[in-house]
Amino acid sequence: MMKGLEEVSDNLCRPDECDTFQFMAKDMGLKVLHPGGLQSTLDLARMCGLRRGMTVLDVGCGSGTSATRLVKEFDCRVLGVDVDRELLHMAEASINKIHENRVTFRYADAHELPFENDMFDGAICQAVLVFTDKRRVLQELTRVVKPGGFIGAVELAWKQEPPSSIINMVQKVLCSASINAAEHEEWSTLFHSAGIVRVSSELRDLAFEIRDLFMNEGILKGLKAMYKIFFEPVPRERMKGMRELFKESQKYLGYGLYTGRVT
Numbered sequence: 350m351m352k353g354l355e356e357v358s359d360n361l362c363r364p365d366e367c368d369t370f371q372f373m374a375k376d377m378g379l380k381v382l383h384p385g386g387l388q389s390t391l392d393l394a395r396m397c398g399l400r401r402g403m404t405v406l407d408v409g410c411g412s413g414t415s416a417t418r419l420v421k422e423f424d425c426r427v428l429g430v431d432v433d434r435e436l437l438h439m440a441e442a443s444i445n446k447i448h449e450n451r452v453t454f455r456y457a458d459a460h461e462l463p464f465e466n467d468m469f470d471g472a473i474c475q476a477v478l479v480f481t482d483k484r485r486v487l488q489e490l491t492r493v494v495k496p497g498g499f500i501g502a503v504e505l506a507w508k509q510e511p512p513s514s515i516i517n518m519v520q521k522v523l524c525s526a527s528i529n530a531a532e533h534e535e536w537s538t539l540f541h542s543a544g545i546v547r548v549s550s551e552l553r554d555l556a557f558e559i560r561d562l563f564m565n566e567g568i569l570k571g572l573k574a575m576y577k578i579f580f581e582p583v584p585r586e587r588m589k590g591m592r593e594l595f596k597e598s599q600k601y602l603g604y605g606l607y608t609g610r611v612t
């Protein structure tokens with residue numbers, strides 16, 4: 350880990366105590382909470398070679414939007430797990446006829462997955478590893494995925510060592526878990542250390558685009574979120590802060606798509 354980040358990385362926030370996460374998920378009612386939104390989920394799935402009939406584990410699935418979208422788009426099966434029971438209830442409520450029995454959600458901690466070895470064709474996690482012990486969770490994913498299966502992640506990534514002003518801004522506007530992002534190259538190293546091979550990655554810029562909000566949340570939820578952003582002072586200030594952060598920190602902070610195969 351880069352030196353400047355080492356000093357602040359001990360103090361991770363947990364999602365259930367994370368003010369930003371609670372604000373986005375519970376106050377704003379946003380369902381897609383990883384960088385790049387559903388577009389990055391679909392891109393990740395294609396990078397992973399997700400195909401019809403495969404069974405995928407979505408670790409830290411949140412309110413389940415990625416899981417249900419993958420089922421619809423790829424005709425696969427998804428089991429989503431999370432430690433937030435409120436989000437799991439929302440995920441269950443989002444299952445409809447289109448998904449039939451192909452998507453399920455249950456409580457499980459990524460550090461200790463209650464599954465036997467080699468159970469899944471692949472596993473993904475999106476904006477989850479930064480909240481966890483990355484090595485341990487990657488090892489757990491490797492254990493539950495069959496040999497030859499895929500692991501995919503969408504996570505915040507440092508592009509280069511940030512100055513302390515940027516670290517402070519990221520901590521203040523996002524949260525301390527963001528500081529736990531690895532450097533882009535380091536994510537690939539972490540994948541290799543967990544025994545994952547054929548690792549490939551793609552580094553992208555963080556951005557807040559209105560069209561992504563509608564793609565992620567749908568028209569009605571997108572409009573509700575827009576109303577809050579324009580007319581309610583707290584959401585307006587927070588979203589303004591985020592847009593400023595993305596602009597100021599663009600040289601240093603982005604996000605990456607990471608994939609590889611289990612041996």
Ligand SMILES: C[S@@+](CC[C@H](N)C(=O)[O-])C[C@H]1O[C@@H](n2cnc3c(N)ncnc32)[C@H](O)[C@@H]1O
Pocket residue numbers: 364370380381382383408409410411412415430431432433436457458459460474475476477480481
């Ligand atoms: C930023 S949200 C991302 C949610 C979802 N993946 C998405 O893209 O919208 C992080 C999620 O990880 C979950 N999480 C954090 N630590 C976890 C753990 N140890 N095991 C399982 N889920 C965890 C949180 O409860 C939360 O739903």
